[in-house]
Amino acid sequence: MQELQPADASNHDTQRRIFKSQRQETATHVYIRIDATQKPLSPLYEGPYPVSHRTDKLTRVTKNGKTITVSNDRIKPAYIETSAPQERKTSEPEKTAGKAELADATPKTSSDIDSIGFCWILFTPFTAKRL
Numbered sequence: 001m002q003e004l005q006p007a008d009a010s011n012h013d014t015q016r017r018i019f020k021s022q023r024q025e026t027a028t029h030v031y032i033r034i035d036a037t038q039k040p041l042s043p044l045y046e047g048p049y050p051v052s053h054r055t056d057k058l059t060r061v062t063k064n065g066k067t068i069t070v071s072n073d074r075i076k077p078a079y080i081e082t083s084a085p086q087e088r089k090t091s092e093p094e095k096t097a098g099k100a101e102l103a104d105a106t107p108k109t110s111s112d113i114d115s116i117g118f119c120w121i122l123f124t125p126f127t128a129k130r131l
Contacts, residue, residue, distance in 0.1 A: 021076065021077055024072070024075065024077045027051065027078060028050060029049060029051065029077075030048060030059065030061060030075040030076065030077055030078055031045035031047040031077075031078050032049065032061065032063075032070055032074055033075070035074065045076065047078060048078030052067055057072055059072055059075055061075075
């Protein structure tokens with residue numbers, strides 16, 4: 001019993017690695033996290049805002065014409081399309097049938113209905129009759 005010794009205390013990593021996006025250092029625009037309590041389904045970030053200056057721990061952002069200083073923990077990079085979107089070439093849509101063509105396509109006799117398959121005629125919300 002005298003030879004038993006307590007287990008070593010856990011070694012908490014004092015040099016913990018924190019994830020930091022590499023794009024955050026070069027992004028021209030950023031989103032700012034809203035730390036205040038908010039209603040459900042409200043956005044967590046606001047922006048994007050242009051970056052005016054950066055340091056290791058702080059970023060200066062132009063928001064509504066004023067320069068504000070924000071901690072780097074509260075920002076994330078905004079991905080903004082720099083070039084104009086290219087126009088997509090689409091084929092012309094097929095012409096839809098006019099009212100006269102639709103009238104000719106509707107079955108007029110029971111044999112026409114049988115050749116199509118079957119159709120349901122609703123009499124009330126709860127009953128239906130098959131032709």
